[in-house]
Amino acid sequence: MSLVKLTASTLTIAAVSATAAMARDNVQVAGSSTVLPYASIVAEAFGENFDFPTPVVESGGSSAGLKRFCEGVGENTIDIANASRAIREKEVKACAEAGVSEIIEVRIGYDGIVFASQLDGPEFTAFTPSDWYNALGQKVVVDGALVDNPHAQWSDFNADLPAVEIASFIPGTKHGTREVFEEKVLLQGCEDTGAMEAMISGGMSEDDAEAACMAVRTDGKSVDIDGDYTETLARIDSNPNGVGVFGLAFYENNTDTLKVATMSGVAPSTESIASGEYPVSRPLFFYIKKAHIGVIPGLKEFAEFFVSDEIAGPDGPLANYGLVSDPELGNTQSTVADEHTMGTNM
Amino acid sequence: MSDATSGGAVPAAGSRRHGSILQLDARTKKRNAKEARFRAYGLGAIIIGLVFLVTLLTAIVSNGVGAFQQTFIEVPVYLDPQKLDKTGNRDAAEMAKVSTFGYTPLIQQGLLDLVDREGIDAPFEKAGDMKALIxxxxxxxxxxxxxxxxxxxGETRGFELLASSRVDGYLKGRVTQESVERDRNISAEHLQLADALREIGAIRKGFNSEFIFGADASESRAEQAGIGVAILGSFFMMLVVLAFSLPIGVAASIYLExxxxxxxxxxxxxxxxSNLAAVPSIVFGILGLAVFIEFAHLPQSAPLVGGLVLTLMTLPTIIISTRASLKAVPPSIRDAALGIGASKMQSVFHHVLPLAAPGILTGTIIGLAxxxxxxxxxxxxxxxxxxATNYPDGISSGFLDPNSAMPAQIYEWAKRADPAYYERAWGGIIILLVFLLTMNIIAIILRRRFERRW
Structure with missing residues (x-):
């Protein structure tokens, strides 16, 4: 026991003596890996142009980031959580219980989700939500009857698609991207193919049917990727028939190896996403802990800098990297400037 | 084994013929063949291992060597006082209000003017078109x-600036004019312009000291990223590990032994x-999160905390190797010291510890590596x-300011979208391996020079 005690006490003494003399002077950010590149671009420019230290930006996923955000108020908790989806009711409650009652929600812009495959691979050039539902759904409609997904090749349900084995790489459930994929692609496809109707008429409640629509087949034709897009890219590289789900910005940085497919006839681009034509896009957010403004130096300046026209505007570095600029950026700027918290009226 | 014993033990039965010792009988042949096979297996195992090692090293070097080269672009920039100092009284605070966004157009204009002056035929008319190169x-x-x-x-000054990661990749052969066909960031015309600029000497490839000494950069400028600050982060963590784990580890082992x-x-x-030495390191990470950050309120991302966590991980390694080297000191040394009247403590600190020191140091260095x-x-x-913190201002900021570590930086780069980061991840591995190799060589030298055998 003496060793353990000795170690523990030495370390604690060191720890406590070190804490006494310091206060954090850099902004700490964590959360969505989709928002990470944008946040790091802003953090870098912030460090260059202001006298504050460069903020630290970590990734880990939207849910993980919001969880750390909601741990409480104080210097050892993060100041900003990045998220590729809006904060949930449940998370707001968890935050409030830990004392984080004032949260400022900032929407920075939109991100598109694209479906891409190997540049020299089979001709995956046009998809519809129905195609994806038929390929990945657990129960699909074949000849008017609801059955366990029998499709082995893309051409089984759509003759325009290549006759190759279905091999899709979709984001894992901890990613915000997955939610968008489920809602805007699977659910839509479920409705379009009539599977949802068949489920409801088969005695399911609407909620159950929605959940069943979002269930993905588990026979290995669809693979959840829990890592980053780099992992998806590696999978596609090694499988010529693979189709993967990527963020628009990632695709645009890897156009030399990937080719993108249209969704419902619309090619993904910043323009088609901004206009709302491209159906699979989502807003990106970050959340500020209001209690930390004024305590952590540079926090408010960083947030204002993030949403300023020269950064988040249509010609700024974020748009250049692939973010679709928010047409209502002006409102967002005033939200940050006035420190409007969630739940209060503007 | 069974062949050998049975072959030797069974005396020649009536049916067995005594032959010449030079003529091998079937059994001996079989045994010899078995041995030859075993040797072949062993050799095969070593060859397979070597092949893997060579493949790995070739992959690391061929992928990573590009990171040590960087393309630079020499641009004469007219520093327009109208834009950079609107009030005109050269007040530093006033001038600092012009952000980097105010400078970008001037640099782009500078490059465009250079292209015009040199008479290079390029289909670009707007300064903004130069963005893809710089x-x-x-x-x-x-x-x-x-x-x-x-x-x-008010003057025109020449600046040696980093070229963009695409141009850099073009000069290194990673990017070709065909591969950028669908690239939104750069076009084939830009690459042709880069070729022309290279001919007049405005673009050149040089040694990338920024990579070894610089800080991390965001995804929009892979060309700027360096591992230098992460090396310092690792260095400060190693200081913490050394300062805690060596005294604690040695004291614990002397007491126990x-x-x-x-x-x-x-x-x-x-x-x-012994069990602790086999605990997966991620367990120590979660322990560190709970104890040092959530309980002791140490700052996040600080090398001090990283060092403390790694101390927990290194302690068992050091204790085990220290105890082994203490055990290796023959009891006669202790007995002799005690016999002439030394106290137990004197015998340990005057005689045993100095003799065990080379082994302890070797163990410590291996643990640190x-x-x-x-x-x-x-x-x-x-x-x-x-x-992307800057260089620490002093000792305390080195321990407490957020920083990364070499392997963590490599992991981070390997995840990023821009292919230039992939190259840098391999380059980072080369630097990390150089450090590890150096530490291991020091350990070997220490052992060779000072270790005594009885």
Whole structure:
């Protein structure tokens, strides 16, 4: 026991003596890996142009980031959580219980989700939500009857698609991207193919049917990727028939190896996403802990800098990297400037 | 084995013929063949191992060597006082209000003017078209220069700026004119212009000291990223590990080996230390998160915390190797010291410890090398992510300011979208391997020179 005690006490003494003399002077950010590149671009420019230290930006996923955000108020908790989806009711409650009652929600812009495959691979050039539902759904409609997904090749349900084995790489459930994929692609496809109707008429409640629509087949034709897009890219590289789900910005940085497919006839681009034509896009957010403004130096300046026209505007570095600029950026700027918290009226 | 014993033990039965010792009988042949086969297996295993090693090293070097080269672009920039100092009184605070966004157009215009002056035929008319060639970091470099030298306003100064990662990749052969066909960031015309600029000497490839000494950069400017600050982060962590784990580890092992009574409790402790050495490092990470950050309120992402977590991981390694080298000192040395009247403590510190020191140091260095390459526990205490802190101002800021570590930085780069980061991840591995190799060589030299055998 003496060793353990000795170690523990030495370390604690060191720890406590070190804490006494310091206060954090850099902004700490964590959360969505989709928002990470944008946040790091802003953090870098912030460090260059202001006298504050460069903020630290970590990734880990939207849910993980919001969880750390909601741990409480104080210097050892993060100041900003990045998220590729809006904060949930449940998370707001968890935050409030830990004392984080004032949260400022900032929407920075939109991100598109694209479906891409190997540049020299089979001709995956046009998809519809129905195609994806038929390929990945657990129960699909074949000849008017609801059955366990029998499709082995893309051409089984759509003759325009290549006759190759279905091999899709979709984001894992901890990613915000997955939610968008489920809602805007699977659910839509479920409705379009009539599977949802068949489920409801088969005695399911609407909620159950929605959940069943979002269930993905588990026979290995669809693979959840829990890592980053780099992992998806590696999978596609090694499988010529693979189709993967990527963020628009990632695709645009890897156009030399990937080719993108249209969704419902619309090619993904910043323009088609901004206009709302491209159906699979989502807003990106970050959340500020209001209690930390004024305590952590540079926090408010960083947030204002993030949403300023020269950064988040249509010609700024974020748009250049692939973010679709928010047409209502002006409102967002005033939200940050006035420190409007969630739940209060503007 | 069974062949050998049975072959030797069974005397010639009636049916067996005695032959010449030079003529091998079937059994001996079989045994010899077995041995030859075993040797072949062993050799095969070594060859397979070597092939893997060579493949790995070739892959690392061929992928990573590009990171040590960087393309630079020489641009004469007219520092327009109208734009950079609107009030005209050269006041530093006023001039600092012009952000890097104010400088970018000037640099782009400078490059466009250069292209026109040199008479290069390029289909570009707007200054903004030059964006694809120059790194986004250029504006900060020019701005820093102007803020430091306000007198330069109104003059044209030449700046050696980083070229963008695509141009850099083109000069290194990673990017080709065909591969950028669908690239939104750069076009084939830009690459042709880069070729023309290279001919007049405005674009050149040089040694990339920024990569070894610089800080991390965001995804929009892979060309600027360096591992230097992460090396410092690793260095400060190693200082913490050394400062804690060496004294604690040595004290614990001396007590256990020389003073502690041998009973069930000490046996239990011994078994647990051996077990601790086998605990996955991520466990120490989560322990560090709970104890050092959430309980002791140490700052996140700080090398101090990283060092403390790695200390926990390194302690068992050091204790085990220290105890082994203490055990290796023959009891006669202790007996002799005690016999001429030394106290137990004197015998340990005057005689046993100095003789065991080379072994202890070797164990410590190996433990440190192991800690240097560790990433998993750092994931949990916030040392992975975009951490582009500048060089620490002093000792305390070195320990407490957010920083990354070499392996964590490599992990981070390997995840990023821009292919230039992939190259840098391999380059980072080369640097990490150089450090590990150096530490291991030091350990070997220490052992060779000072170790005594009885």
């Amino acid at each position: 790194s986004a970091s250029a504006a900060a470099k020019v701005r820093d220069y102007v803020l430091a030298n306000p007198d330069a306003l 020389e003073f502690a009574p041998k009973n069930r409790l000490t046996d239990l402790i011994e078994v647990n230390i 192991q800690a240097l390459g560790e990433t998993a526990p750092l994931l949990l205490i916030g040392m992975v992510g975009y951490i």
